[in-house]
Amino acid sequence: MSSSSSRSRSPFARNPDDGPRATFGQLLPYLFEHKGPLTAALVLGVFGAAASLAQPLLVSQVIQFVERSQPLGWLVWALVALVIVSALISGYQHYLLQRMGEGVVLSSRRRLIARMLHLPIAQFDARRTGDLVSRVGSDTTLLRAVLTQGLVEAIGGSVTFLGALIAMLIIDPVLLGLTAAVIAASIVVVGALAGRIRVASARTQKKVGDLTAALERAIGSVRTIRASGATDREIETVQTEAVGAWRMGVNVAKVSALVVPVAGVAMQASFLVVLGVGGFRVANGSITIASLVAFILFLFMMIMPLGQAFGAISATNQALGALGRIHEIVSLDAETDSDADIAASVPEPGVASPSAPAIAFQGVSFSYPDAVARAHRESDGADHTDVTPDQSPGAVLRDVNFDVERGKRTALVGPSGAGKSTILGLIERFYDTTSGSIRLGGVDIRTLSRDDVRSRIGYVEQDAPVLAGSIRDNLLLASPDATDADCVEVLHSVNLGDVLGRNPQGLDAPVGEDGIMLSGGERQRLAIARSILAAPPILLLDESTSSLDGVNEQKMRTAIDAVAADRTLIVIAHRLSTVVDSDRIVVLDQGRVIGTGTHSELVQEVPLYRDLAKHQLLV
Structure with missing residues (x-):
């Protein structure tokens, strides 16, 4: 684009990056x-x-009575009564609108939260957390303005506008024609500004989302940032986003500021025209003073709802900009929306067989969606994000085949980027396979509901999160009916009994944001305790001992051995000591299975495994 065309382009012109429009x-x-x-x-x-x-x-009648020297009597009381009634109606209507506005915000938030927390994992992988949070907080708040800043009042005011228009037509059509010309010009101007307000508002909300995401990133990593001496740089980064949001807000203010004086100019111009022309018409006897006063009062009554309408246009267009961002999330498919189509495309599911492997991978290949792959490649060192040069973007697994026998322990080993964590994610149905199938007890998991699959499986992530709240809150996440005795027992089984003794609150002891009041090993053991408490028949452990010292690792292995007696375990191993006792070891490299067997067999047969075992780099 040339520089001249860049300069001529309006800052409020819409472009594809502005997001959806509601x-x-x-x-x-x-x-x-x-x-x-x-x-x-x-x-x-x-x-x-x-x-x-x-x-x-009534004012016109009062003036006429005064001119005739007639007693005012009931007219004054009637006028006072009308003023009081109007005030009471206005106050109660304002309360209803404010309450209704809060109701609209609540319902929009509930709908957005319900949809957001049911989105496929791919959406969370591809989007920034701060931007999603901003949609629930900031964007939904703007919907309140639709009600509290004039829309419903403008609808009610339309009755006043129409009534005043009819009365003015009866009083003096000439004055009404002049007034209508001025008002029509102002309506054309406001209509031209409405689209700009919507575009500017959408951009502002997007920038607020960027700011929230940047701030969430900085706060979530504040210890690392401080330790790296990067505090000032992060402040500058977040402040840059804040300035961007400010600039977009100023753009909205600029356009909105044009709407306000338009209403004022329209009223002043109409008033001056009515006074000038109306005074002349009183002088030549075309209308009476009482009629001119009534006309002026009706003019004010017509201009007031017009101002409300102008305000409603501005507020509504800002709300529609925010609503576009809300609907972008609400209109996304939930995690389960595609289940029926997937199940219909899968061959006959068959019947679960006691003799079938607990889990079987049959020709499984998997590629992340492009948006997720791009986000993943920006994360250094994440096991499931590395892509080798010969793979298409996002491709992680290729023709993977292996069985996990019931009641046995299977270890997944391989270098970073081999696809180990992705395998666990596919078992949990965070994603579905690109090709091939995963069978649970002989049944293709795509024919089972996600709730059914996950109810049979316990999953401890590589960086298992600890939720803000108490120890009890974390334990009961997957087992809401567990007793305090069950909670205490499972804590002791993973060597966390001393945590209860550190705080007199016991199970109600707070763990802090992201479990900051616990050590890294304690957070990981608490996550394992949470899964063990749910007593699933299959347990997935992703680097479950990576944060433990030698003593606690041994105790954790003892605990895992205890629960493994009647469970099927799949373990992603970090240390050789965790691997050697496994019933079967699956070696992965660049998304392919290059060997399966016991430790002694693989040391002899698979050079990569032998090298990893030699250096204990089973990561």
Whole structure:
């Protein structure tokens, strides 16, 4: 693009990076969820409009009575009563709209949270956590503005506008024509600005998401950042995102600022036209002073809802920008949405057989989606993200075949990037295979629900997270009905009994954000205890002893040996001592199985395994 074309391009012109745009029709379901308060607010708006429209008529009558020296009597009291009624209606309507606005925010958040936490793992791998959090917090809040900043009030005000328009037409069509010309010009200007507000608002919310993601990254790694002397650089990075969000917010302010004076100019111009032309028409006897006063009052009543409408246009377009980001997530398929299609494409599932292997990989190949592969390649050292030069982007496993016998321990070993963690993720159905099949007791797992598969399997991740809360909260995550005695017993089984003694709160002792009040080994053992407490028949351990010292590793091995007696274990091994006792060892390299057997067999037959065993680099 040339420099001249770059300069001529509007900063508010839409481009593909602005994200999806929501329509007003997508906003309506959020409003219709609150039909009762919405209807009440609209009815109150009609009554309030009627009370307001009656006031100029009574003022006109008062002026005429004064001109004729007639007693005012009931007119004054009626006027006072109308003012009080209008105020009460306005106050209660404001309360209804505020409450309804909070209801819209709540319902949108609940819908977004429910969808977000059911998204496929691929979506979390490809997106930044901070941006997702921003959609729940910041974007949903903007929906409140649709109600609290004029939309429903503008709908109710349309009754006032129409009533004032009819009354002004009856009083003096000439003055109404001049007034309508000024108002029509202002409406054209506001309509032209509406699209710019929506684009600018969408960009602002995207920048707020970027800021939240940058801040979440900095806070989550604050110890590493401090230890690396990178605090000032991280501050600069986050502040750069903050400045970007500020600039986008200023762009919104610039466009919105044009809307406000348009309404003011329209009102002032209309008022001056009515005063000038109306004064002339009073002088020549075309209308009376009382009629001119009534016309001016109706003019104010017509301009006020017009201002509300202008504000509603601005607020609604900002909300639609945010709603586009909300619907981008809500419209994504949930993890289970594709299950029916997958199951239909899979051959006859068969019947679980006691003689079949607990788990069988049959010709399994797998490639990560492009977006996930790109995100993974940016993460250094993650086992399941490395891609060899001869693989297509995201390809991790190729024609993998092996069986896991019931009640046996199988170890997966190989260099970083071999695909070990990916295998565990496929067993858990975080992803589905690109080709081939994984069978659970002889049944293709794609014909089983994810809940069914995961209820039979315990999974301890490589960096198993500890949830903020108490020790009990973490243990009960997969076993909500476990007793305190069960919790204490399982903690002792993984050598965590001393953690209970450190704090008088016992099981209610807090573990801190991300388990920061526990050591790395204690966090890993707590995660293992959590899985053991659920008593699944199959247990997947990804580098389960990597954070343990020699003493605790031995105790952990003893605990694992105890639970392995009646369970099927698949272990990704970090140390040779964890591997040698396995019933079967599967050696992987560049996404392929290059050998299976016992430790003694593989040392003789597989050079790679022999080299890994020699250096104890089974990672």
